[in-house]
Amino acid sequence: MTTIPRPAVFVRLALLALALCGAQPALSADPAGQYVRINAAGCTSCHGPSGRAPEGSTIPSLAGRPQAELVAQMQAFRSGTRPATVMHQIARGYTDEQLAAIAAWFANVR
Structure with a gap:
């Protein structure tokens, strides 16, 4: 029986969820770019959707x-x-490298 490492399972589930929602991975020309949006998504719980904090927030x-x-x-x-x-x-x-990629993703959000 083949087992898939846990982190790989979560990444695959996240990609499946993005595909089902019709979302396109950021930086799709870059094979690793599909993971940038997933890493950046962790920031949005505090910094707001797509990195736009709510008005009046102390979080930038x-x-x-x-x-x-x-x-x-x-x-x-x-x-x-x-x-x-x-x-x-x-x-x-x-x-x-991950910080640079996440920063590039947020820098390109308009």
């Missing part, structure tokens, strides 16, 4: 901000040079 919007600025902020959270409640923990869960 990410949509349309420069990629370099977003990467710099995430690196500052990860290193501990920028104080945070939870972002320092979240930032440690991503590689530099």
Whole structure:
């Protein structure tokens, strides 16, 4: 019997859910790009749909901000040079490449 590693199952289920909803993966020309939107979706629970925080929120919007600025902020959270409640923990869960890809996705949201 073949078993599928748990993370792979969740990724496949997420991709299936996106396909059933008619969503198109971001950066589809990039084979790994399909995972960028899934990683970026984790940010939207606090930063709002597509990275647009609700009006009056103390949590900043990410949509349309420069990629370099977003990467710099995430690196500052990860290193501990920028104080945070939870972002320092979240930032440690991503590689530099993942941070750059997520930042690029949010930078391109208009």
